[in-house]
Amino acid sequence: MRVAVIGSTGYLGEQICNVLSYFPEFEVKVLVANVNGEKLIQQARNFRNPSIYLVNPEANFRAAGDLKESEIEVLKNRDEVKEILLGNSVDGIFFALSGVDWIDLFYDLLITNKTIWMATKEIIVAGSELWKGERDLSQHKNLIALDSEHNALHQLIQGQNKEHIAKIYLTASGGAFYEWQGDLNEITPEMALSHPNWKMGTKITIDSANLINKGLEVIEANCLFRFPYSQIDVLIQRESVIHALIERKDGFIMALLSKPDMRSVILHTLKNVRTSPREEYKLDFTRLHQLHFDYPVPDRFQGFYLAVKVGCLGGGYPAFFCGADEACVQAFLNHRIRFNHIPILLEKTLETTITKPKSVSDVIDIYNQGYKTAKNLIQQRRSLKC
Ligand SMILES: NC(=O)c1ccc[n+]([C@@H]2O[C@H](COP(=O)([O-])OP(=O)(O)OC[C@H]3O[C@@H](n4cnc5c(N)ncnc54)[C@H](OP(=O)(O)O)[C@@H]3O)[C@@H](O)[C@H]2O)c1
Structure with missing residues (x-):
């Protein structure tokens, strides 16, 4: 191929x-x-x-x-x-x-x-x-x-009657600050860039630290599997060993487990490759004594709930939000805003009137509009008290 x-x-x-x-x-x-x-x-x-x-x-x-x-x-x-x-x-x-x-x-x-x-x-x-x-x-x-979660969902949904599925769950590690007791204001880019379970690029790592990444993944799941938002949920799974779950209407829950290693996901997706899984990708049950679950706490993960809201609003909102988030993450990495300013600024950007895209070029325009709106707000952020 x-x-x-x-x-x-x-x-x-x-x-x-x-x-x-x-x-x-x-x-x-x-x-x-x-x-x-x-x-x-x-x-x-x-x-x-x-x-x-x-x-x-x-x-x-x-x-x-x-x-x-x-x-x-x-x-x-x-x-x-x-x-x-x-x-x-x-x-x-x-x-x-x-x-x-x-x-x-x-x-x-x-x-x-x-x-x-x-x-x-x-x-x-x-x-x-x-x-x-x-x-x-x-x-x-x-x-x-x-994406590991969507790949896991795909594997879980395959072979199931969609009508029999009550809910699909994406999991999130909770990022670097899930157990953070201090002030979110004190979080520096260097701290936010150290993800507990995955090694990834800067944008996705910052988005994972405030769970905006998971909100984007909820929208992605809606697009990929066409489950309504009311049937998509997110669970914190601290160890990143369970990547997704589906709950059937009969009450049974199926989960997909693997080591948090993107190479095993990539390998799985290569069609026609005849290979047995490499030893290093295999899960070692003797190291897996406990699995921890939780729900994302709303006041800690405002950005996550905002992203899901944007998905529910649909139209041009997701494109606009993506552009605005890009600008906020860049500003945080350049020490121009603090970590907890990101969701505050994003919420503020959404006060703009946003049109519905009809073409790829409309999507790009709206994305750029989101980027510029956030950038302008970042420049005048003192008036926003953040
Ligand atoms: N990392 C993961 O484990 C993971 C897992 C699931 C999903 N994802 C998704 O995969 C994407 C990449 O993540 P990452 O962690 O690999 O990010 P990354 O380390 O920042 O890598 C970004 C890559 O995109 C290239 N790039 C940037 N702008 C481009 C453009 N306009 N045209 C072509 N290439 C461009 C960069 O090239 P240069 O090196 O030349 O800048 C680099 O190769 C993100 O959407 C992320 O959400 C990542």
């Missing part, structure tokens, strides 16, 4: 490349990143000279210069990338970038027969209004969710 990876240089992208490197039946044809040319070129050299592309024009230009004498082709522009990924030389695409870029490609891919491995929740959430009719994600046979 001939595949491409968008966002190959990130935490998840690297794990995808790592798993793919074990299987010669997967030929990596294209690798795409934003700016990290050095890592991208190194990755290309580890495979059989796939074409590469960097979204940042200077980085792409530099890479083209560095690879003048090489067999690795540097693609010139986005249109060329899209043409190859939508054309006959690629059978499947991994989306492992952060943000909403390439949503246009995702939109176009949905009406092809290509396999789409989807980890980029921002694209699903921001575009939620568009996933209807022939682009209904729940009907798409070749769309594979790479």
